[in-house]
Amino acid sequence: MTQETSSAADPVLAGFRASIDNIDAALIHxxxxxxxxxxxxGEYKATTNLPASDPGREERQITRLRALAQDANLDPDFGEKFIRFVIDEVIRHHERAKNG
Known part of the structure; x- marks a missing residue:
């Protein structure tokens, strides 16, 4: 029996998985x-000659996300890793577009 077959036979598990799928879709959007x-x-900063990065804001965001994660009973390290990943992806995407 495959995993999909077993979840189809178990309506509770299928319900949990449907909820996870909905949450994943919402996260992507x-x-x-x-x-x-x-x-x-980034476009606004470029047209107004503002610096591309703002390390102070980034640190405030990391602190805020760590606190939000802790309040949500989520590992604060995960909250920090998540926002650092997002920040790094934004910078990577910006650099790729700039050098494009």
Missing amino acids: MLAERFRITKAV
Whole structure:
């Protein structure tokens, strides 16, 4: 019996998995929107001669995400790793577009 067959035979497991699938889809859409906004921020900074990065803001965001993670009973290290990953991806994407 495959895993998919076993979950189809178990409605409780199938319900959990459907919820996970919905959450994953929402996360992807939210990340896409976040990246759309950060792209707009980058374009705005370029046209107004503002520095591309803001290390102070990044540190405040890391602190904020760690606190949010802790409040949500999630490992604060995970919250920090997540926002650092997002920041790094924004920078990587910006550099690729700039050098494109």
